[in-house]
Amino acid sequence: MATDELAEIEGIKPNIWLNDGEEKEVGSQTSKSVYKCKRTFDHYYCTCPAWRNQSRVPVNARSCKHLKSLLGDSYEEARIRLKNPDAPPPKGKPASKAKKPASTSKSSASNSKAAQKPASKRKRAVEDDVEEEDAEEDKQPVKKRTRSKPESTASNATTKDAAKVASSKEEDDVKMDAIQEEVKGGDGDDAAEDELASINGVKPKILMADGEEKEVSSLTSNSKYKIKRTWDHYYCSCPAWRNQGGMPVNARTCKHLKELLGDKYEIARLKYKNPDGPDPTGKSKPASKAKAAKGKQRAKADDDAEDDDDEAGDGNGGGAKNIPELLLAVKWDLETGPDPTGWWISEKLDGVRAFYDGTRMISRLGNPFTPPAWFLDALPKDVTLDGELFGGRGEFQSTVSVVKTINSPHWKGISFQVFDVPSKADLPFEERLSYLEATFGENGTHASKHVVVVAHDEAKDREHVLEKLKEIEGLGGEGLMLRKPRSPYEGRRSNTLLKIKTFYDAEAIVTGYEPGKGRNKGVAGALKCKMASGKTFSVGTGLSDKQRRDPPKIGAIITYRFFELTRDGVPRFPSYIGEAVDKDEPKDAEISKGGKFGADKDAGD
Known part of the structure; x- marks a missing residue:
C-alpha cells in the first residue's frame, strides 16, 4: 500500500481504503437511488449521472458528492489537484501551487497522457462503433434491483476477480437506475448539462442517456434495428446508417433516428456536429445514384480503423481513393x-x-x-x-x-x-x-x-x-x-x-448458427457461442468450407483463440480452432492485466 499513489495525497488519507477493483454502494442523498463507487487503477468511478456527465473532465479527475462522502472532501480535492493540476480550483479555493511532476521518460510521458485523457466514459461504455461489433450483446431483461451488501475493504485477489466478473444482470440493473435518474434530471445540482438535451432550442422527442439503447422497427419491412447513444453519438444498426462511410460517425443519421428523435432535432444536431458538411435538410443537390451505389460498395472498407490484423489484404489496392503506400x-x-x-x-x-x-x-x-x-x-x-x-x-x-x-x-x-x-x-x-x-x-x-x-x-x-x-x-x-x-x-x-503479440485460447459451447452471406450463402457464416461466464458471441473466422457445410453440433464444446476481451467481456477477433472433444463444459481464459479494455488502465502496425 505504501507504493500506491492513492494511499495518501498531500498528507491526506481517504476516509475508506478501496483496493484496485473494489467497489462500494452509496445511497443518494436526495433520492432512493443507490450508486456504485469503484476503484480501477488510479481512477474512482461512480455510476451516478453527475459523475458520468463530466464529459470535458479527464476520467481520473472526476468527482461527485458520493465519492466525496465516501472518501472525504479534503482527500478528493487533493486527488483532483494531483490528477488535473491545470484545472481551475474549486469555487472559493486558491489555486494549488504544487508543481506538475516531470516525466522521467518519453514512455512515462505517454502513459501520463493516456492516464489523463478527457471525455473518457470508457470503462462503462459498450461497443462504441456499430461497424465493429463482432458479437451479440447479452439480451437479459432488466429487472428491479435489490441492494447487496458492500464488499469488505480487505479485498484480495479473489475479491478483485469476482468484481471483474460480476453478473451482467446486476451491472445492467445499476446502469438502468443511473439512466432513469439521469432522464429525470439527475441527482440534485451535481448533474451537468447534456449537450444533446437541446440543440439551438430544439429538443429531441425522447432523451436517450449515454449508453441507452432502443429497438426500432423498419418502416418498410419486418426488420428490427438497434438505436443507441454513446457520448455525443447516436448509432443505428440499419444499413443506411452504416453505409455513410464518408461521414463523421457523430454526424450520421437515418430515417429511424429521425423517427425516434424528430426531423427538426436531427437537422439541428447534424448542423451542430458537422457545420461544413452537406445540408441535412436535403435542399442541396443530391448525389447521383451511381455515386450512392459506389459508396455502398466501399462501405466495407470503412472498418479499416480496427487495425490491420486482418490478413485478407494490405489495403494498398486500387480504387478511386488516395490510398497511402504504408510499411x-x-x-x-x-x-x-x-x-x-x-x-x-x-x-x-x-x-x-x-x-x-x-x-x-x-x-x-x-x-x-x-x-x-x-x-x-x-x-x-x-x-x-x-x-x-x-x-x-x-x-x-x-x-x-x-x-x-x-x-x-x-x-x-x-x-x-x-x-x-x-x-x-x-x-x-x-x-x-x-x-x-x-x-x-x-x-x-x-x-x-x-x-x-x-x-x-x-x-x-x-x-x-x-x-x-x-x-x-x-x-x-x-x-x-x-x-x-x-x-x-x-x-x-x-x-x-x-x-x-500474445493471444489467448478458451472454450465455449455452441448455441446456434448465423447464416452465411456472399460466398458462404447457404452454409454457416458463424457459430453462436456462449462462454463459461454466460456471455455470448459469434465466431466465423477460422472455419473451413467443409466446417461451414457441416458445423459443430449445438451443444458441442469448441476451442477458440482471441486477442483480448471487449468492455462487455466478450472475445475480440475470435478465431475458431476446433472442437474440444475432451471437454464437456466451456472454460474461459485467464486474462492478464492488459487483456480487457479499461481493466487496469489510466487505464497496429
Missing part, C-alpha cells in the same frame, strides 16, 4: 523468427493507423480523418508522417469512436504517435528517427503534447525481447514491434518490420 508488418514467430539482436523494439500501440500527407490525415485505406484544425496545425507541412492515433492502452474502441468524429471535444484525449517518415524513405531508419526527435521531441521545432515520437530500444537478444513483451503486456499494452536496423521505408508488407 506493413509481418508476424514474428517467438520460436523460429529471425534473431532480433540489434533490432529496434517499440510498443505495438492499440490505436488507429494514420498517414499524414502534409495537409490532412487519412487511414490506411484512404478514408479521411477529421481532426480539429489545432491538431493539424502542430504538424509540419513539408513531410509525410506515419503513425497511430492513440487514446491510451486498451482504449481502442473509444479511440475509433473519436477519430471518426468531427467537431468533438474528445479529440483532446487523442495523441498522434509518430514512428516513421515515409517522405524520407531512402534514409536509414536511425536517421529518420533522429529527424522525428529533432522535430517533435523535447525542444523540437514542432514540439506538441498531442504529437509523440514512439520510443525505441535496441534489442540485446531474444530473451530481452520476450522480457519486454511481458512487461508491455503487463502494463496493458498490445504487444511489440521490431524494426530492422538501417532499413529503408517500404510502402508494402515487409519483413523489415515485425509484430509480436
Whole structure:
C-alpha cells in the first residue's frame, strides 16, 4: 500500500481504503437511488449521472458528492489537484501551487497522457462503433434491483476477480437506475448539462442517456434495428446508417433516428456536429445514384480503423481513393523468427493507423480523418508522417469512436504517435528517427503534447525481447514491434518490420448458427457461442468450407483463440480452432492485466 499513489495525497488519507477493483454502494442523498463507487487503477468511478456527465473532465479527475462522502472532501480535492493540476480550483479555493511532476521518460510521458485523457466514459461504455461489433450483446431483461451488501475493504485477489466478473444482470440493473435518474434530471445540482438535451432550442422527442439503447422497427419491412447513444453519438444498426462511410460517425443519421428523435432535432444536431458538411435538410443537390451505389460498395472498407490484423489484404489496392503506400508488418514467430539482436523494439500501440500527407490525415485505406484544425496545425507541412492515433492502452474502441468524429471535444484525449517518415524513405531508419526527435521531441521545432515520437530500444537478444513483451503486456499494452536496423521505408508488407503479440485460447459451447452471406450463402457464416461466464458471441473466422457445410453440433464444446476481451467481456477477433472433444463444459481464459479494455488502465502496425 505504501507504493500506491492513492494511499495518501498531500498528507491526506481517504476516509475508506478501496483496493484496485473494489467497489462500494452509496445511497443518494436526495433520492432512493443507490450508486456504485469503484476503484480501477488510479481512477474512482461512480455510476451516478453527475459523475458520468463530466464529459470535458479527464476520467481520473472526476468527482461527485458520493465519492466525496465516501472518501472525504479534503482527500478528493487533493486527488483532483494531483490528477488535473491545470484545472481551475474549486469555487472559493486558491489555486494549488504544487508543481506538475516531470516525466522521467518519453514512455512515462505517454502513459501520463493516456492516464489523463478527457471525455473518457470508457470503462462503462459498450461497443462504441456499430461497424465493429463482432458479437451479440447479452439480451437479459432488466429487472428491479435489490441492494447487496458492500464488499469488505480487505479485498484480495479473489475479491478483485469476482468484481471483474460480476453478473451482467446486476451491472445492467445499476446502469438502468443511473439512466432513469439521469432522464429525470439527475441527482440534485451535481448533474451537468447534456449537450444533446437541446440543440439551438430544439429538443429531441425522447432523451436517450449515454449508453441507452432502443429497438426500432423498419418502416418498410419486418426488420428490427438497434438505436443507441454513446457520448455525443447516436448509432443505428440499419444499413443506411452504416453505409455513410464518408461521414463523421457523430454526424450520421437515418430515417429511424429521425423517427425516434424528430426531423427538426436531427437537422439541428447534424448542423451542430458537422457545420461544413452537406445540408441535412436535403435542399442541396443530391448525389447521383451511381455515386450512392459506389459508396455502398466501399462501405466495407470503412472498418479499416480496427487495425490491420486482418490478413485478407494490405489495403494498398486500387480504387478511386488516395490510398497511402504504408510499411506493413509481418508476424514474428517467438520460436523460429529471425534473431532480433540489434533490432529496434517499440510498443505495438492499440490505436488507429494514420498517414499524414502534409495537409490532412487519412487511414490506411484512404478514408479521411477529421481532426480539429489545432491538431493539424502542430504538424509540419513539408513531410509525410506515419503513425497511430492513440487514446491510451486498451482504449481502442473509444479511440475509433473519436477519430471518426468531427467537431468533438474528445479529440483532446487523442495523441498522434509518430514512428516513421515515409517522405524520407531512402534514409536509414536511425536517421529518420533522429529527424522525428529533432522535430517533435523535447525542444523540437514542432514540439506538441498531442504529437509523440514512439520510443525505441535496441534489442540485446531474444530473451530481452520476450522480457519486454511481458512487461508491455503487463502494463496493458498490445504487444511489440521490431524494426530492422538501417532499413529503408517500404510502402508494402515487409519483413523489415515485425509484430509480436500474445493471444489467448478458451472454450465455449455452441448455441446456434448465423447464416452465411456472399460466398458462404447457404452454409454457416458463424457459430453462436456462449462462454463459461454466460456471455455470448459469434465466431466465423477460422472455419473451413467443409466446417461451414457441416458445423459443430449445438451443444458441442469448441476451442477458440482471441486477442483480448471487449468492455462487455466478450472475445475480440475470435478465431475458431476446433472442437474440444475432451471437454464437456466451456472454460474461459485467464486474462492478464492488459487483456480487457479499461481493466487496469489510466487505464497496429
